[in-house]
Amino acid sequence: MASAAMTTVSTGSIASYHAQAGLGTKSKPLGVNFGNKCCFKAFSGLKAALSINMEAETSFLGKESTFALQASLFPKLGASQKITNQLQPHAFQKITNQLQPHASTFKVAILGAAGGIGQPLALLIKMSPLVSALHLYDIANVKGVAADLSHCNTPSQVLDFTGPQELANCLKGVDVVVIPAGVPRKPGMTRDDLFNINANIVKTLVQAVADNCPDAFIHIISNPVNSTVPIAAEVLKQKGVYNPKKLFGVTTLDVVRANTFVAQKKNLKLIDVDVPVVGGHAGITILPLLSKTRPSTTFNDKEVEELTVRIQNAGTEVVEAKAGAGSATLSMAYAAARFVESSLRALDGDGDVYECTFIQSDLTELPFFASRVKLGKEGVEAVLSVDFQGLTEYEEKALEALKPELKASIEKGVAFVQKHPVASASAL
Ligand SMILES: NC(=O)c1ccc[n+]([C@@H]2O[C@H](COP(=O)([O-])OP(=O)(O)OC[C@H]3O[C@@H](n4cnc5c(N)ncnc54)[C@H](O)[C@@H]3O)[C@@H](O)[C@H]2O)c1
Numbered sequence: 001m002a003s004a005a006m007t008t009v010s011t012g013s014i015a016s017y018h019a020q021a022g023l024g025t026k027s028k029p030l031g032v033n034f035g036n037k038c039c040f041k042a043f044s045g046l047k048a049a050l051s052i053n054m055e056a057e058t059s060f061l062g063k064e065s066t067f068a069l070q071a072s073l074f075p076k077l078g079a080s081q082k083i084t085n086q087l088q089p090h091a092f093q094k095i096t097n098q099l100q101p102h103a104s105t106f107k108v109a110i111l112g113a114a115g116g117i118g119q120p121l122a123l124l125i126k127m128s129p130l131v132s133a134l135h136l137y138d139i140a141n142v143k144g145v146a147a148d149l150s151h152c153n154t155p156s157q158v159l160d161f162t163g164p165q166e167l168a169n170c171l172k173g174v175d176v177v178v179i180p181a182g183v184p185r186k187p188g189m190t191r192d193d194l195f196n197i198n199a200n201i202v203k204t205l206v207q208a209v210a211d212n213c214p215d216a217f218i219h220i221i222s223n224p225v226n227s228t229v230p231i232a233a234e235v236l237k238q239k240g241v242y243n244p245k246k247l248f249g250v251t252t253l254d255v256v257r258a259n260t261f262v263a264q265k266k267n268l269k270l271i272d273v274d275v276p277v278v279g280g281h282a283g284i285t286i287l288p289l290l291s292k293t294r295p296s297t298t299f300n301d302k303e304v305e306e307l308t309v310r311i312q313n314a315g316t317e318v319v320e321a322k323a324g325a326g327s328a329t330l331s332m333a334y335a336a337a338r339f340v341e342s343s344l345r346a347l348d349g350d351g352d353v354y355e356c357t358f359i360q361s362d363l364t365e366l367p368f369f370a371s372r373v374k375l376g377k378e379g380v381e382a383v384l385s386v387d388f389q390g391l392t393e394y395e396e397k398a399l400e401a402l403k404p405e406l407k408a409s410i411e412k413g414v415a416f417v418q419k420h421p422v423a424s425a426s427a428l
């Protein structure tokens, strides 16, 4: 069994974290200056298209990821070489002709790939130059999704897998498994109302992950995340392959929402805004730490209250607007794709990857807690405690208030697997 030890980075090391990583507000200096545009030769493949120009500011990858990707796509560029938007096409062509596509690529599986989240998520992952194979699994309707997606002229190979008999093959050799399988909310429901159906779906799928790709990063999207992540942990423990550094509850959508709403409210440039969101992923357990917003921003009490409540209820806002047709799918796919891309960059050796995520944690007295972490090749490299220093009175109170609900949800997940234990691999 892998070691459960994880570093919680304290104030001392945070000083260097600030200096090196810029906490997500500034791209790290890679010595490659593309201005706002980035050019991914790997995406294009068309003779006529010298490159696909993407506004870094509108890319789901964000500025940091974009620059990191540029560096990995164009590794031969030295620190002194600058490519700017002023480059003449023929000059750029000359440079790109000498460059190779990225050397390390990864296999990603999506379980629940034919669903509302699964389909747009598959499309976004298909666009990543870091992916060589995309395995799409569902209990139905996944063949068509894969056929459709496979016509996109991006490098990864798309394979479809239908039903439990094909699940093992889907998972073999995979580096990252993303799980959005399960039922979504309808108006009037809480995420916990999904427990009875989704607990078993997650349990079954994670059993297969344990048997077929126990070293993969596991991204849990299925709700209630506050319980499904502890369920996954318990299954992996019972299978003897639990590595807490590689099991993640995807809470990226809370950060994406917080960044959007704060930028709108304070009239800030979207790409610059970064709000850590901690705790869990349901109602009051979602705690945006607005006092830690970057760039440093002041909020009056009314703004703090309004923004916090909006971020906590944003999922319900979408559920009500969809009026029975499901919950957030597009923004979730966008957020999940960002988390996948961050994981792949970490696996690829980028030493500068930070995300908020719900993980096993000793930051608080609760066994699982969402916070900002540093990702590396082996998963969570460090849990960052700096965001918890100097909280406002409002945040301190909200942090204490969320603990009983989060604790109960975690315990419910653990109890579920203890009551319905998994069969060990040797017993199968
Ligand atoms: N973590 C988050 O921030 C977040 C955000 C949005 C939605 N969600 C959750 O994600 C889940 C999926 O939402 P959706 O809108 O995509 O739902 P959906 O119903 O559109 O899609 C779910 C998919 O899962 C598949 N599925 C069901 N049982 C399965 C099984 N045993 N194995 C494999 N696939 C199976 C279904 O066939 C379907 O294609 C829900 O639980 C929802 O609450 C989480």
Ligand SMILES: O=C(O)C[C@H](O)C(=O)O
Binding pocket: 184, 185, 191, 223, 253, 314, 315, 316, 318, 319, 327, 328
């Ligand atoms: O709200 C939901 O049920 C889905 C998801 O958790 C969300 O935050 O949008």
